[in-house]
Every structure is written in C-alpha cells, then in structure tokens.
Amino acid sequence: MNQPDGLLDGIRQKILAGTLPKQNCRMTWYGPGTGGICVACDQPIVADDVEVECDLPNGGTIRLHRRCYDIWAAEWPSCEGPDLPASGA
Ligand SMILES: [Zn+2]
Numbered sequence: 001m002n003q004p005d006g007l008l009d010g011i012r013q014k015i016l017a018g019t020l021p022k023q024n025c026r027m028t029w030y031g032p033g034t035g036g037i038c039v040a041c042d043q044p045i046v047a048d049d050v051e052v053e054c055d056l057p058n059g060g061t062i063r064l065h066r067r068c069y070d071i072w073a074a075e076w077p078s079c080e081g082p083d084l085p086a087s088g089a
Pocket residue numbers: 038039040041042043064065068
C-alpha cells in the first residue's frame with residue numbers, strides 16, 4: 001500500500017478545523033463508490049474504491065473512502081481542537 005503522507009495531514013487538519021467530526025459513527029455502511037466526494041480528501045469515490053457511509057450521532061451523514069475513514073477513525077481521538085478549554089496551563 002502506498003499512502004501519500006499528505007492524506008494523514010489533510011485529515012488531521014480537517015478534524016482540527018471541525019470539517020470532520022470528533023465522534024464515533026453511530027452506523028457505518030460499506031459499499032462500492034458512487035462518485036460522491038469524500039469529505040476527508042475531497043476526491044471522488046469511484047466504483048473501484050470502497051465507500052464508507054457514516055451516520056453520526058447528531059444525525060448527519062458523511063461519506064469517505066475506506067482508507068480515509070480508517071485514518072479519520074484512528075486520528076480524531078488524538079486531535080485536540082482549539083475550542084477545548086485550556087487545562088493546567
Ligand atoms: Zn478520501
């Protein structure tokens with residue numbers, strides 16, 4: 001697997017910016033890509049890719065490539081946004 005370094009950075013930036021949520025999916029669905037735009041990398045999810053459709057606890061739905069979903073799911077718990085209260089400083 002050849003994963004561009006920029007993908008991880010881009011996803012972390014979106015988590016920090018709030019474009020990607022910091023919460024677990026309520027439900028996830030895996031299927032073939034339908035040409036929709038991945039919220040994580042802004043690239044279309046083509047039929048050769050696996051599309052993950054993710055229902056969020058607040059009712060929203062996002063679509064990502066499977067590789068993007070895997071990175072996002074691994075990264076968001078360790079991403080701290082600027083809106084968190086400072087503690088101990
Ligand atoms: Zn993607």
